[in-house]
Amino acid sequence: MSEAKVLLRAKEITRVWGGLIALNRVSLQLERQSVHAVIGPNGAGKSTLINILSGELAPSSGQIELLGRDVTAWSQPRRARFGLGRSYQRNTIYPSFSVLENCRLAAQMRQPKPWAFWQDAQRCQVSTRVALEVAQRAGLAEVLERTAGLLSHGQKRQLEVAMCLASGPEVLLLDEPLAGMGAEETERMLSLLAELKKDHAILLVEHDMDAVFRIADRITVMVNGAVIASGSPAFVRNSPEVRLAYLGELSDAQ
Secondary structure, eight states, X not given: OOGGGEEEEEEEEEEEETTEXXXXXXXXXXXXXXXEEEEOSTTSSHHHHHHHHHTSSOOSEEXXXXXXXXXXXXXXXXXXXXXXXXXXXXXXXXXXXXXXXXXXXXXXXXXXXXXXXXSOGGGOHHHHHHHHHHHHHTTOGGGTTSBGGGSOXXXXXXXXXXXXXXXXXXXXXXXXXXXXXXXXHXXXXXXXXXXXXXXXXXXXXXXXXXXXXXXXXXXXXXXXXXXXXXXXXXXXXXXXXXXXXXXXXXXXXX
């Protein structure tokens, strides 16, 4: 693995809640032009891991490197400004605003101007240009003026990705972006992820195994806060430990 391609590295991440070990020495690396999926049953520690990587939660021990810098002690906003973007399991859009306005608000994080309270945000050419670019990239160019709360479920997830892109990240942490989607919406999202991985490193936490094995370049499997397997989709599919952990679910998906 080329060191230049590794954009985010987690080393021996451990998180302890009281007497419960939520994460037990979890390590992984995210490369540019790659989708790294993290899978596992409920309670495996996937959400805790993504919260630690994004800076929402501090690890009990371990180290996180982003673009070659140790960011373990950095806040979430500082990591975001440095090139880390994430989406959430639940929609975090502004439902009463239009698609364009949602994207523009996210884009303003690039060049916040809190002192210019007299300036109409809609006249900011930089944030408007970025908003248009990310909306188009996320497949929302035809619904720019639509109220976000009126979008379909799949379009809302696309909008979340667009808002994530508006901050200009190099690393994307996507938490169950396919949750609740129908077949057609899933196809659109998978096409978007395939496009985004051309110039991003993507961490994908997902329960849709068919989608994971289609899009992922590498898969890490977690159970009870620990990694039980990590490698190519073929390696994970044929791992006895993974099959045992999922009670044959993955073998049935072949």
